[in-house]
Amino acid sequence: MAMNHIRSLRSIIITKEAVGLVGRRTFSAGGGKAKKGSKGGGASDAPKASTLSKEVKSTTVVGANVLKDGADPKVLPDSEYPDWLLHLLDKRPALSELRRKNIETLPYEDLKRFVKLDNRARIKENNSLKAKN
Template sequence: MLARRALPVVTLCRLPRGEHHPVSKPTQLFPSIRVLEQAPCAPPSIYYTPCNRAAFASLSTEVATGVNILKNGTDPALKSDEELPAWLWELAQPEKPLTELQRHEFTELQPEEQRRWVKLETRAGIKANNVLKSA
């Protein structure tokens, strides 16, 4: 007698208007999977889907909508620009591209800029090698 292979059990999410999560139709990818039940469930909150459309519709200028990760917590209030630390505005500055870094001597650069220069130079070399190999 041949041993039967156990098939994985999958629970599908049911969404309104026939919309599905990318993972909610496993039978398309794996026809041997049998679906035992279909239960309503919510998608992860990081995706914009019909299940959490209401959360994104309530964006406001007083509260950081969707930032709360605690089960019983609330979204934090937004602060004015004057209340935010000065280092936060440095994060919004774009990093220097390789051409900008190459205008200076390597020894004149800050340690962070030196690491970035090496990283970008390595990346450019890899891309050049890939172009040569593909031609």
């Protein structure tokens, strides 16, 4: 009688293992390469040619429209924009250049940048030392 119970338990265990194998996720044997003409929306190797003319590209900010019924904004002359906007593109000094200068004579903005970059450099150095130990 005990032998019959063991056999029934074995069949239950084997069935559970089979269900576990069927339920596992498997990958295709294709190696991940998409078939020609298949749906997938993947990017192709060749860049797509732009359909906009050069005149439209130079007079409008293409892709800046966020409204459903709106149009792309036109590029205005520099005099129409605020002064601070054009200074965003100015090069700011690097930490090594700021270290060479006298800290007491630095303008406020450069001093603020120096403190920020110096703190960042010290944190990175401390982290790399801790990582080595």
